[in-house]
Amino acid sequence: MKKSRAILESNLIQVLDQTELRKFKDKVEDISDKLLANHDMTNVQGIFNNPEERIPELDIRELMLFCEQVYFKTGVDVIEPEEFFHQSEIDDARQFSEHTQSIDQTTEYPIVIENVSVLGNSAYQIVLDIKDINKLLNSGILYYDPELQRETTMVKRQNIVIKQPTIVMKNVEEIAKHMIEGTLVPTNLVLNAMPRTATHGDELIFDAKKRTLTITNGTKIAIVDGMHRITGGQNALTVDPELSFNFSIILTNYNKKRAQQYQAQLAKATPISKVRIQELEANRLSDTVVQILKEESELKGRISSKSRPFIEHGELVAYSVLSDTIDEEFDLQKRIDAEDVGEYLTDFFNYLIGKNEEEFITNAQKVNKDSLINSNVMFIGYIALARVMFEKGIKARKIGSFLEQIDFSRSNPIWKEIKLLDEKGRVDNKIYNSDKVKKSLKEIFESINFDGDKVEI
Template sequence: MSEYVFRNVSQIGEREYQTVIDGQELAQMWRDGIITYNPEIQRGTKVKVGKDNSEVEVAVFSKANVKKIYTSMLSGQYFTDMITLNILEDGSEKIELDDEGNLTVDGEINIADGQHRIRALAMILEGNEKGNLAFDLTELKFPVKITHYDVQTAQQQFHQFSQGLKISSSRAEYFNQTGLANIVVRELMKNSDLAGRVEVVRNSIPKNDERHIVTFATLVNAIQLVYEDLETRVQAIELSKYLAEFFNELINLIPELHNYEKRAQSKETSLVGENFMFYGYVAISRLIRDKENWKEYLPLINELDLLKSSKVWYGEVIKGGKEKGYTIVNTIDSRKTFVNKIAKMFNKLLNERTA
């Protein structure tokens, strides 16, 4: 951590401050690492493979958006708007606002809203220093809101920002701290074998993704759809405890869920290892939840007709065919159809087993 002093600051709330900073200072703060990107309160990270095949986690942002802002600034067409910085509350930070309006910060300062704008400013600064540009960044004056929040509160703030941004529903849902289904999924990510297997940035699982088996948004949507009577936080915590056990058993039972090679091969013809299949898995979890020895019924999943070529799914859930490849129809209607059909098929197997 390094100490930084913001000038001409006014306090606008218990943990909120406001000032004006020009583009030159913001660009220098970013370049010097005074303002940093914290994936926990922003768009997350993605894995980039280098020339030596090494994997590096990098920030998620749109190069195209940065370029558009860069061009707009250089052409004099850019209208400055508010940037939000957050002083991370983690117990080690120190902040002090004196009578002169100087806010002294010794702590981690993260970009909360304005990542693309700051990157564009940094590009111009670099161009100026290399002699390729001669743009006066001090002419751009930005109103800056400075907050002092912990990670959870900063995530909630970004959730509000994200309502008007083009980010994935998985990332938007990840920042929603209050939804009951979100609480359940966050607990599963901490206390079950789903830890490290839930994609929180994208809405889908890329073919070459060896780690993730389901997206945050899919799990949230599935729980909301199947457990529609979830009403309190206490119920959410209780459900998360059961689902943690359920998914631990499920991941151990289904090879596709713990073996990337088998999952990649299976996806060519089967729904078993697909992200979409978690709507079915959550539906099954509800069917057996109240059964005394529910674990003994889980293997019935292996008896379900989950082939993509099956007539059961064609049209409503699956499109395409062997030659051009199968496509999963992922809509509200198709999810409901899938959940209902999986429940009906599994119920039939349950009745046959217990008859």
């Protein structure tokens, strides 16, 4: 493959979701009929019904064929087959029949690994050859999970926004070259057997006497650290299919939050954005609140892991702004406090964004040129307002009448008075480290009249 299977799977799942292709019955039936008639592929409908589970299970040739048909129907270029498959792979896939499928390029369960060392509770040291890693990828057992990666890149094509792993192709090519020449320095990859993915029982079974580790039926393994090296290895195999290179691997069996925390420890040794490290660590109760917002509120998909959100990609607020301000504003002593605040803020932002869809969603970029209503910094004020409303027992749906009291236009002189904007009307990035400016902004929102009389600010 030119680009990794993991990237293709992630892109394909997101394209199916964002184009809502599965809702077009005639297109789905056409794809199903063609793949059944030409390649004996059965239950294609099942792929549309549950792409997150079924796509990783596809044989590499089935994946190419399914991807090709979806690309024909959507035209979204992040899944263009020629970006991922060499012509020889495309030709091979087009000769595929489910009845004559070979498993030479794939791996079947159970997977038994020998000479395993125990590193700690649910953590093991193993060794796998790059060809075995490639088979795990082709089998859909090993996959890319954006939530566990150090950095992801937002790619926008034809109004579809896709999360991809941040891959520096120069580094990938250099890794492939070193692997082919036998000069690649051995380093640890980190993989995680995801809990509750095994068909029955535990995902990993360790035999202390034999020092073997069994990966049980159904277990899915996520890439935590090593995306560049794995992609480089795949590229090297296209040059020399018989290439042999052993990777030392730390294989864990952690839940997603603990795997993210492990990635955060790795991140401190390798420079990545501080915001992403904070997001992965999630060691404050305010982080628990933000996780709730990421999963359940209108902010889902709109919280940036960078220090500044990309409004052109649909992002509205930085993770650090939310987490830090929630930590400052709310008295969170126990997890139940975080759950209560998370539930309230979910309603709060649902009403805020839902009642102002044009400003926050449909026309956000244009609005931002003249107004601060959807600016990253304004979320400091929104959370301060939410905290007051929460303490006063005011329902979140009342937010609309309160916000009418604030003039969000960039021409409002108060923004320059408190030094939120510079002389050219731009948000001064220094304010994120200025307690004085943030305090002034919060006071504006806290001075809203909650008794019903409109007071212009």
